[in-house]
Amino acid sequence: MNFFRSIQSRLIGKALAQCPDPFEEGKVIVMFNFSIVMMILTVPYIVASFDQFIGHLISGIAQIILLLLVIFWLIKGYRISLAKNAFLAMFIVMHLFHFIVSNGAIFIQGILFMILLALFAFFLFGRKVGWITFITLIILVVAGIYNTSSNYALFYMPIEFADQEASSGKGQLIILLPMLMIVYLVSEFVAAQKKAQVRINRQNKDLSEKNKEINDSINYAKRIQSAILPPVKLIKQHLPNSFILYKPKDIVAGDFYWLETINDTVYFAAADCTGHGVPGAMVSVICNGSLNRTVNEFNISEPNLILDKTRDLVIQEFEKSEEVVKDGMDIALVSLTLNKKNDSGNEDNSLSHSHPHSVLKYAGAHNPLWIIRKGSNTVEEINADKQPIGKYTAPKPYSLHSTELKPGDTIYIFSDGYVDQFGGEKGKKFKAKNFKALLVSIQHESMERQRELIDQTFENWKGDLEQLDDVCVIGVRI
Structure with a gap:
């Protein structure tokens, strides 16, 4: 584990150095690790999509480009805010594409990925963007339910355009991926919170000691000033x-x-x-x-x-x-x-x-x-x-x-x-x-x-x- 953390620190050390607190460090680490994992998973998906609907290939390439931008910006240690935007955009592209090709049908892995997207929005951008993302996802779910229950009144994509592995039920094991991602995200958040508390306690101790030294010096200065009165x-x-x-x-x-x-x-x-x-x-x-x-x-x-x-x-x-x-x-x-x-x-x-x-x-x-x-x-x-x-x-x-x-x-x-x-x-x-x-x-x-x-x-x-x-x-x- 220390070996991987050492490699990670070397790759994104510049980005971590710019982080003002452990929470920002946690965001950088999570984006980098998730981007690497998603890159590994998306490449086989692109290869498998050559004999399917071309939309799968376009979606996969768009995800790869966004992930590469995230990794590049983090390694270079600049434009971290743009890296956050690109990371969230990658998830949005993935969700919207699968929402459309599935005609709004909601599978269990889709629900988990939506939860993951909302958590990322809260984690990376705070409450305002998090709530906007969450409300938008709720609207999509309602629209999907209406579309499937109304015989596709909103939109319809032929079944052959869908992800054949997912639609056939053979890809249900993919449910493990968003579950693991959610667990990992929560664990990183808890770790960042614990790290922040340790740093805060250390800073409070340092400030207390420095404050005591300053007050002792000022009190001694008061004795000197009193002597001239x-x-x-x-x-x-x-x-x-x-x-x-x-x-x-x-x-x-x-x-x-x-x-x-x-x-x-x-x-x-x-x-x-x-x-x-x-x-x-x-x-x-x-x-x-x-x-x-x-x-x-x-x-x-x-x-x-x-x-x-x-x-x-x-x-x-x-x-x-x-x-x-x-x-x-x-x-x-x-x-x-x-x-x-x-x-x-x-x-x-x-x-x-x-x-x-x-x-x-x-x-x-x-x-x-x-x-x-x-x-x-x-x-x-x-x-x-x-x-x-x-x-x-x-x-x-x-x-x-x-x-x-x-x-x-x-x-x-x-x-x-x-x-x-x-x-x-x-x-x-x-x-x-x-x-x-x-x-x-x-x-x-x-x-x-x-x-x-x-x-x-x-x-x-x-x-x-x-x-x-x-x-x-x-x-x-x-």
Whole structure:
């Protein structure tokens, strides 16, 4: 058996190599084996038909031509779809010819061959062609029964034109042929199904192992990314009356928050790097590092100048690549200088830097700054420059905005992941208008409670929809 399979693989190896799954391989093997068997059976039939009705000879030659085409295309390994058509056409020619010369009379071997034809149609072409073939065969059977019972009202072929061996009953042993073919076809189908299941199980195992390796790598990358984010303890030390809502879309994120201090000034930012997931996280490492270098290595302290230098450093990093890299980030950067003359307690009754006034400076790339003054029901918006940190057609220096804040004023900076989230009853974006209304409505709440309400609103709005992007929202109350 292995010897024959070896020969078979050599002959139709090219065709098998093009098969995407075991079922297609099974189709190729069945067509090839059946074509060889039918060739062997059809040649003697042609020889015996020389002294019979010429239609037998024509039918036999047509079958041989179609079978040769099937074998040729399979050996060459191309036009497999045409090989399927030729294979089915061979069976149709055989059935139609014998149906006509027998005047529609249905013998047991004819029924078995019809079943075989329908099975081949299902096996090779799927349900649609299979059902069309089956219904057509049923129509032929009904037509044959009507023709024989109505004294050949539809058509009549003289008895001498029929296959003499079959009509005389001497060829009834031929019934074994379609039976064996049906059994073989079913066995090949079962074998292909079993082979497919084995392959699927192996692929699932491989995918599971690869997925575990990828997830392990991404989880480790998350640990690295978490290490570059300022710890909660440090944030609470310098901005005790604040919150950060950080919701990565994936395990790692393109958004990040940043904090640094110079003397009595606190610098903090909400940044949104190009993309999300692993690509966004890789960009965030470069952008975070550039911010740190700008402040610590180049000793730049003005927010707008920090963004100018950070942009230069990010572009320098990406220009090292041989390919054009247009990645970068949007950011809202704030410096907050607190007057330390009059300290007072915060909402938690712990010491905070609440003072008669504090100086806020802001610079932004696409991401704005929102201020809600104590007792106000409106949001004061300071717009960012419409240019990213990265490659840009006509870059300009970033603008610096300054304002004074009094105790009870609250500021917010954020990435666009929150306002761009789809959800609600109509599956639309949340939008800045709704976000502003939400922030105004929760001004009486503590900052930690605000974080909970903002997160809860986001989840309720999102519902069962997928999170669109990373989310980073920072709120600070003076």
